[in-house]
Amino acid sequence: MLTEFDKRLLNIIQTDLSFEKRPFALLAEKLETTEASVIERLKFLKDQGFIRRIGPFFDSTKLGYIGTLVALEVKEDCLPQVASAINSYYGVTHNYEREGTLNLWFTLLSPNLMKQDEILETIRSLDGVVRLLNLPATKKFKVSVQFSLT
């Protein structure tokens, strides 16, 4: 179980790791503890699987990538094959089965539109794919997963 200290640490470290020489010492100050205990606890939380990764969150558009959300209607018995074919693409970051007629939803990042078209055409022609909707964003208002642990 997460201790009170863990929760405070996780709440802060989701957004606030600084680009300074001793980032964990700065965190420790805010938490009124030592640098060593912050590091030790982070190792533990990482090992236990509470933390997936530590690092920067990049803005894909500003790095030159083009993103989209794709919804598929896939015949039930073909779902596993279609899902794993989609997973094999490098730029697919999220792929979820969802309730409803459109039962598979994935996000795709591509270096350019031509590459995106090429990938989507290949997926559209997979066995079991009834319908593919490409739903590119017209406006991005927010991209920030942040959990408040209490």
Added chain:
Amino acid sequence: MLDELDKRIIVMMQEEFPLVAEPYREIAEKLGISEDELLSRLKGYRQSGKIRKMGAVLRHREVGYAANALCAWIVPDERIQEIGEMLAKDTIISHLYARVPKPDWPYNFYTMIHAHTRKDCKVIAQGIAERTGLQEYVMLFSTKEWKKISMQYFKD
């Protein structure tokens, strides 16, 4: 634009972050550059928005957020900006996009909701509907996670 060193830094920063007292010194050494150069470039990326934030990504199921729903809404074009700005302030919504509608799929606005249970997700969506006056929406609950990774930029 990004130069070769920028790309090498971005690739390296996607590796396991060293949990040591001076992590940037360790990363800089691997890149063969000074710690100051690395830190000044990283700060530059944050200033220009290439880096949105720096920190930890949690596994949401492990920290108790077991339910997630993608909510698709029909928003009149003239209200997209207003509603987008209003909901962006809401910490319970993690992703918020206006998207192209399709003839057989008229939804043009998407909110990603994470909560402890499905019921909580529904209550949150109802709250959004009440605050915005939007009537038409669908909740797309996930039943299986086939893939969820952080993008590995400049690695393919």
